[in-house]
Amino acid sequence: MKNATELPMTDDGYKSWVPLLDLATREVFEMMLGSQLRAPETEAEIPLDVTSMVGLAGQLCGILSVRCTRKLAALMASKMLGTDPDTAGPEIPDACGEICNMVAGNFKNKISGLSDGCMLSVPTVVTGSDYQMRSLSDYPALEVRLELEGMPIIVSLEIHS
Amino acid sequence: MNSVRALIVDDSSVMRKLVERGLKQAGIMLDEVLEAGNGAEALAILQESKVDIVLCDINMPVMDGLEFVKQLASVEKAKGVPVVMITTEGSESHVVQALTSGARGYIRKPFSAAQIRERIVPILSGQA
Numbered sequence: 001m002k003n004a005t006e007l008p009m010t011d012d013g014y015k016s017w018v019p020l021l022d023l024a025t026r027e028v029f030e031m032m033l034g035s036q037l038r039a040p041e042t043e044a045e046i047p048l049d050v051t052s053m054v055g056l057a058g059q060l061c062g063i064l065s066v067r068c069t070r071k072l073a074a075l076m077a078s079k080m081l082g083t084d085p086d087t088a089g090p091e092i093p094d095a096c097g098e099i100c101n102m103v104a105g106n107f108k109n110k111i112s113g114l115s116d117g118c119m120l121s122v123p124t125v126v127t128g129s130d131y132q133m134r135s136l137s138d139y140p141a142l143e144v145r146l147e148l149e150g151m152p153i154i155v156s157l158e159i160h161s
Numbered sequence: 162m163n164s165v166r167a168l169i170v171d172d173s174s175v176m177r178k179l180v181e182r183g184l185k186q187a188g189i190m191l192d193e194v195l196e197a198g199n200g201a202e203a204l205a206i207l208q209e210s211k212v213d214i215v216l217c218d219i220n221m222p223v224m225d226g227l228e229f230v231k232q233l234a235s236v237e238k239a240k241g242v243p244v245v246m247i248t249t250e251g252s253e254s255h256v257v258q259a260l261t262s263g264a265r266g267y268i269r270k271p272f273s274a275a276q277i278r279e280r281i282v283p284i285l286s287g288q289a
Contacts, residue, residue, distance in 0.1 A: 027271055028271045031271035031272060031273050032179055032270075032271045032272075077175065080175050080178065080179055081175060081178050082178070082182060091174065091175050094173050094174060094175045095175045097173070098173050098175055098176055101249050101270075102249055102270050102271050104249070105249030105250065105251060105269075105270065106249075106269075106270075106271060109251040109252075109269065115251055115252040115253070116252040116253055116254050120220075120249065120250070122220070
C-alpha cells in the first residue's frame with residue numbers, strides 16, 4: 001500500500017499508481033456488476049459518448065473520469081439493476097456516476113493516508129462526444145484502458161498538485 | 162434468522178437496488194424492503210413503519226447519513242433499530258464519526274455479498 005504522506009510529485013512517481021487505478025476499477029466491476037474487465041485486444045478508436053467525473057480535493061486534487069460508449073453505459077446500468085440493457089434509460093447516468101464514484105473511492109482507499117485526506121465530489125455525467133475537456137492538471141493523466149464484452153472503457157485520473 | 166424488513170437509504174436508486182441485491186446474495190431473507198432517498202425521508206418512514214435494520218449511505222442531499230443517525234435517537238418507533246452505514250467514504254475518521262453517531266456497523270462500497278453477510282448477519286442475529 002502506498003502512503004499519501006509520500007505523494008510522488010513526479011510524472012514517473014504518479015505513474016506507479018496506474019496498477020492501483022486498474023485494480024480499483026476491476027474490483028468495482030467484479031463486486032458490483034459481477035463482471036470481469038479485460039485488457040483490450042486492440043486500440044480501436046471508438047467515440048466514447050458517456051463521461052462520468054468525480055472531483056478529488058485535499059491532499060490529492062484532480063478529476064477521475066470513466067468514459068465509455070452509450071451501449072456499454074446501458075449494459076453497466078442493466079447489470080447493476082438486473083434488467084435488460086434495452087430497457088435501461090433514466091438510470092444510466094445514475095449508474096455511471098455511481099461507478100465513477102466507487103472507482104474514485106476505492107482508488108483513494110488503496111493509498112494509505114489518502115483516504116482521510118482526500119474528499120470526493122458528487123459525480124457529474126456528460127453525454128455526447130463533441131467536446132474538449134481542459135483540466136488544470138500538472139501531470140500527464142494516468143490512464144487505464146479496459147474493456148467489457150468487447151466494448152472499451154477508459155479510466156483517467158488528472159492530477160492537480 | 163427470520164425474514165427481515167429493511168430500509169435502504171441512498172440518493173441513488175441504482176445503489177438502493179444494488180444493496181437490496183447484496184442482502185439477498187448474502188442469504189438474508191427479506192420480508193419487505195423500504196427505500197428512502199435521504200435521511201429526512203428515512204426519518205419520516207420510520208415514524209410510520211417498523212423495520213429490523215437500516216442500511217444508509219453517508220453523502221446524501223437534504224440530510225446526510227451521519228445527521229440521520231443522530232436524529233434517529235429521537236424517533237420512538239425506531240429505538241434500538243440497528244443502522245449500518247454503506248458508503249464510498251472509507252476513511253478512518255468517517256468510520257469513527259459514524260460509529261460515535263450511533264451506527265452499528267460500516268461497509269465500504271464496493272462491497273461483496275460475503276462482506277454484507279459478515280457485517281449484517283451478526284447484527285440481525287443479536288450477536289453484535
